[in-house]
Amino acid sequence: MLFLIIKRILLGFITLFIVSIITFVGTEILPGDACTTYLERQAFGEQLEACYRRLGLNVPAYERYVSWALNAIQGDFGYSLSGEMPIKEVLGPRIKNSLVLASAAIFIGIPIALILGIITALWRDKLPDVAISTVTIFAMTIPEFISATLLILIIAIWLEWLPGIVIVPTDVSFLELLPNIILPVVAIAMIMTAHMARMVRSSVIQVMASEYVQMAILKGVPYWKMVFKHVLPNALLPAINVVALTIAWLLGGVVVTEVVFNYPGLGRLVIESISNRDLPTVQALAIILASIYVSINLLADLLTLMLNPRLKTLQIRK
């Protein structure tokens, strides 16, 4: 058991190590380096030399990788080219803003997804299932920018209930911020909820068809007691992993949503740094987003491992 956990954590670190190499090599082999892409047409002579010296691009690539990686482990990603300030300071508030958005969406999304998933599974192919499933299919297949745009058009422009874009600075009090972030949170939560509800649904359906549930029905266990005692605990366990993957997958979608609502989070920083051709910031973002992805997955794996008694004994026997 312990061995398995350590192995899983090590695998996560290896993945991150490869990610760091990929981002480094990727920015290295694509035409142009940080200085020529950033300075564009002024990239010659004295200015280019100065930029190279400042970023330390005049030393061989592998030496740069080692020093960059060593600093990055300690949280130091060097200087942003466009902001002329340490990337650490640029990232700080952005990470906080994105966390506010993501955690709000998760807190709203997970309970709703559980309820919807269970309802659709228990009333499979009946009216509640058909109605909810149709809505979830729409919510999860339509691109983020379309649902966000429609939300703005209907709620903010036609009904004039809430502001359509975030214009206040994010360090104001929570009550002032709240009306501004309702729409982006709803936009993100909608897609996430739809994905999770569908997974909970199929998981519950699978368990309902299993032999021990059939046995419980034959034995005459009351329906709701059976659902809560026998079905749900077993059905929600495999859902943890999938929920984690869905959250991690949304990292990409959050970029688009933040742009639509003009929300100053990590996602908009991705677009800004790429438009400004600020390669050091892009590298830092790649590593950070990949770390989030890897740690969410790791957490989900460990959680499944700890909650599942069968897996525990299986590993000890091995």
Added chain:
Amino acid sequence: MKLDNIYKEEKKSTYAKLSEIIITMASKPSGLIGLTILVFHIILAFISPYIAPHDFKAIDPTLMLQAPSAEYWFGTDDLGRDVFTRTILGGRTALTITFFGSLIALLWGGLLGIFCGLVGGKIDDVVMRIVDAFLSIPWILAMLLIVSLLGTSTEVLIPALGFFYGKGIVRVARAATHDVIAKDFIVSARARGHSNFAIIWNEIIPNVRDAILVEGAMRWSWMLLGFSSLSFLGFGVSPPTPDWGLMISNARGLMSFAYWAVIAPIVGLSSLIIGINLTADAFAKALGIDRSTKAPV
């Protein structure tokens, strides 16, 4: 002569199988709706240049932001261009790029996955770690970086999308290969002394084809979503090209008084994505593959 007959019979049975699959897909309402929408979009993509009532890039300042009328069915946009013309042409761009992108994704992802599953050992370990690493970088970051450094031409977009949506197929193809590799017919093929290549071509591909095709169909809809997101962010195809993502991002700023310019491409893109999705789902069910518990990675 005898061999010829066997060959013909097999070919006929593939056709029979295909029509059987399509009939199964269309027998459920969701599959029928999906297929209808998809076929409609494909037909529209082929005929749209011939039925478009106006020139998609004709700019006319006197016709700016006109409401829908008999002449301009879906109104005009901020440059006076016909929204109807641009909407029906937008499907062409999206379908062409994502179709060829998915094809590339299927080919390299499928072949690499089969290879890894068959060979196993160290090579498999290394390749899977690299695939894992690529999966953990958000697709949008990687795509944006490539497109911003190499340009937004179709020749860049198609292989880039194909590459990034293929890495998930590697895993599926590998798992499917693991399922068949222990079967007797592979063991006997090895005993007959067939090469790895012959085993892949004759024994493994026919058996993992269904799983990979279903995955590819699903990726197609995700790729369409990814591609239109790129366009929306200004990193997709370049401006005069009629493209839904681009049209939505252009018309978004003015939607408080010209909502038609944003609604038309939204309907186009949403219906195509839903159509592909429903079709892929029905396709999976018709082949007996359950992918309802899979995460969208």
